[in-house]
Amino acid sequence: MNASSVVIAAQRVARWRSAPLPWLLLAALAALPLLSPSPNFVRLLFTTFLWVTTSMAWNLVGGFAGQVSFGFAVFYGMGAYTTALLMNTGVDPVPAFAASALSAALVSLVVGVPAFRLRGPYFAIATIGISEAVRVVMTNLSFTGGASGYRIVEHRPFHQLEHYYSALLLAALAFVISALIAHAKFGLGLQAIRQDEDAAADLGVNPYPYKLAVHALAAALTGVAGGVFARYAAFIHPAGVFGFHTSVHILLMPVIGGIGTVWGPVLGGFVFGIVEEEIVASFPQVHLLIYGSLLILIILFEPGGILGGLGKLFRRFRGRR
Amino acid sequence: MTLVDFTSLMVSALLLAGIYAVMSVGMTVIYGVMKIVNLAHAGFMMLGAYLALELFERFQIDPILAAFLTFPVMFLLGGAVHWVLVRRLPHADEPTLPSLLLMFGLWLVLQNLGYLIWGNTDRSIFTPRTLSVVNVGPIAISTLRLVVFIAALVCLGLLEAWLHYTWFGRSVRALIQNRYAALITGVHEDRTAGIAFGLGIGFAGLAGGLLGSLYSFDPDFGRAFLIRAFVIIVLGGLDSISGVAIGALVLALVETFSIIFVPAGYQLAISFALLALVLIVLPGGIASLLAKARRLA
Numbered sequence: 001m002n003a004s005s006v007v008i009a010a011q012r013v014a015r016w017r018s019a020p021l022p023w024l025l026l027a028a029l030a031a032l033p034l035l036s037p038s039p040n041f042v043r044l045l046f047t048t049f050l051w052v053t054t055s056m057a058w059n060l061v062g063g064f065a066g067q068v069s070f071g072f073a074v075f076y077g078m079g080a081y082t083t084a085l086l087m088n089t090g091v092d093p094v095p096a097f098a099a100s101a102l103s104a105a106l107v108s109l110v111v112g113v114p115a116f117r118l119r120g121p122y123f124a125i126a127t128i129g130i131s132e133a134v135r136v137v138m139t140n141l142s143f144t145g146g147a148s149g150y151r152i153v154e155h156r157p158f159h160q161l162e163h164y165y166s167a168l169l170l171a172a173l174a175f176v177i178s179a180l181i182a183h184a185k186f187g188l189g190l191q192a193i194r195q196d197e198d199a200a201a202d203l204g205v206n207p208y209p210y211k212l213a214v215h216a217l218a219a220a221l222t223g224v225a226g227g228v229f230a231r232y233a234a235f236i237h238p239a240g241v242f243g244f245h246t247s248v249h250i251l252l253m254p255v256i257g258g259i260g261t262v263w264g265p266v267l268g269g270f271v272f273g274i275v276e277e278e279i280v281a282s283f284p285q286v287h288l289l290i291y292g293s294l295l296i297l298i299i300l301f302e303p304g305g306i307l308g309g310l311g312k313l314f315r316r317f318r319g320r321r
Numbered sequence: 322m323t324l325v326d327f328t329s330l331m332v333s334a335l336l337l338a339g340i341y342a343v344m345s346v347g348m349t350v351i352y353g354v355m356k357i358v359n360l361a362h363a364g365f366m367m368l369g370a371y372l373a374l375e376l377f378e379r380f381q382i383d384p385i386l387a388a389f390l391t392f393p394v395m396f397l398l399g400g401a402v403h404w405v406l407v408r409r410l411p412h413a414d415e416p417t418l419p420s421l422l423l424m425f426g427l428w429l430v431l432q433n434l435g436y437l438i439w440g441n442t443d444r445s446i447f448t449p450r451t452l453s454v455v456n457v458g459p460i461a462i463s464t465l466r467l468v469v470f471i472a473a474l475v476c477l478g479l480l481e482a483w484l485h486y487t488w489f490g491r492s493v494r495a496l497i498q499n500r501y502a503a504l505i506t507g508v509h510e511d512r513t514a515g516i517a518f519g520l521g522i523g524f525a526g527l528a529g530g531l532l533g534s535l536y537s538f539d540p541d542f543g544r545a546f547l548i549r550a551f552v553i554i555v556l557g558g559l560d561s562i563s564g565v566a567i568g569a570l571v572l573a574l575v576e577t578f579s580i581i582f583v584p585a586g587y588q589l590a591i592s593f594a595l596l597a598l599v600l601i602v603l604p605g606g607i608a609s610l611l612a613k614a615r616r617l618a
Contacts, residue, residue, distance in 0.1 A: 068421045114600035120559070121358040121416040122600055125551045132548055133593035140586045248429065255422060286437060292429025299423045300409055
């Protein structure tokens with residue numbers, strides 16, 4: 001290890017110490033069950049953690065590397081089904097989650113290998129293609145119950161907090177990965193690719209393996225989230241976990257929060273997780289209409305999402321003083 | 322497979338290719354001029370289908386004629402969408418993240434407006450023509466599909482003529498070929514792009530109207546066709562209009578003949594497999610293959 005990398009490592013440690021917010025948030029969320037909240041609130045937080053995880057995962061590909069994916073439901077669903085199938089054969093949850101990560105990462109290659117070789121819209125197009133294709137296959141596949149879904153039988157008593165902590169741990173893991181990548185050479189390479197692929201290639205960043213790797217990583221995180229969800233829900237079906245709306249939700253959260261940042265997807269995930277409950281309850285038919293309009297408004301007027309908007313407000317406030 | 326079976330499969334693939342070409346050509350025009358992947362194409366196809374249905378049910382207009390009538394309506398709608406939304410996107414030489422997300426948001430809006438207006442029941446346009454058949458020797462051809470095919474050919478012919486013999490058509494082609502050179506020679510980009518966008522949406526509506534008389538539809542209609550349109554334009558090389566015709570024919574042939582080996586439920590998986598194959602083997606589409614052959618010759 002040479003001197004400069006030591007310096008960089010020391011700076012990184014210093015940055016972590018000077019950033020207490022994530023640790024405080026984690027501690028608060030971990031201590032929350034002490035207040036004995038209602039099971040419904042715990043469930044809301046549990047699903048929100050899963051959303052936050054997928055949101056950060058999407059942001060690795062869409063935000064850092066600038067590759068829009070409309071097919072994250074594929075990874076979510078693959079993870080859910082992998083965990084479900086393994087747990088029904090008697091595998092423990094944790095190895096099943098690991099297998100979910102692996103299977104989702106493998107599926108990510110099916111899109112990535114053909115589409116990432118090329119520039120242009122191919123990747124975005126291919127993600128829509130595979131999400132439809134996979135859902136059609138899963139709807140017709142007989143050994144997973146096809147369209148009627150698949151039930152998970154766990155021969156253990158149900159503890160809601162166990163699920164709560166597994167989701168919280170997963171979200172924390174996703175945050176650490178996302179924060180580390182943002183400042184590591186890998187993440188800088190991804191941002192270089194987003195800004196200008198030719199220039200990145202000139203500087204020795206080969207876009208193809210970078211994109212493949214980050215896509216597989218994001219897929220693995222999303223797959224575990226799907227697995228954790230499947231274990232909690234105990235019943236999954238293709239129209240749910242592989243559903244188009246799942247992909248829409250996963251894409252929407254980082255866009256709402258602030259694309260390409262570490263905190264944006266977290267913020268977006270929390271806002272979405274809590275607002276989603278209300279919106280779906282009050283406007284079951286049109287919630288996607290609301291999300292679609294929101295997407296258009298954000299793209300046209302505040303591409304930085306909530307975080308970008310807050311930053312602008314903050315700067316304006318400071319500028320006046 | 323007997324010769325008769327083979328011929329009737331060929332005929333139905335050809336008839337399918339016609340409508341596939343109409344539904345993809347709008348995307349190609351929009352991509353070529355603006356380098357925007359119109360993800361909302363499916364939403365506009367759905368609107369076209371419902372528009373044709375309303376014209377048919379309320380005014381007893383023949384569905385094929387109704388599909389043609391949707392064209393001007395959708396053209397104006399497309400122009401308006403371009404004026405209000407698409408115009409504000411930054412210009413780029415390849416699809417950008419904002420353009421993809423914007424069109425995606427637009428698709429969600431259209432689709433769910435459809436749910437609000439028409440509900441989520443399956444609808445279909447049924448006329449005496451729907452089940453009638455023309456017999457050519459031993460081969461039976463659905464009259465409706467034949468009519469739709471002829472309508473599709475007429476549209477493509479008109480588009481081709483428009484692109485070649487009008488000033489606006491030439492400026493559209495100029496923008497597709499080289500944006501900067503086109504700007505230097507005085508092509509008004511915003512206006513041309515607006516017309517091209519309207520044209521693309523008009524073709525989406527027309528294709529939707531024609532598809533609506535072939536298949537039943539609901540507000541989610543069009544997603545499967547959107548993927549097929551992607552495969553076709555990638556096969557055709559994204560911004561080549563003649564490539565679209567070839568791409569449509571290839572996809573129609575693959576889909577039609579794959580029914581022999583694979584259950585019909587998996588057809589979308591076939592489309593995707595074809596897309597992946599093309600991306601690996603022939604990234605520039607068939608147009609690049611033709612260009613290479615021309616260079617060699």
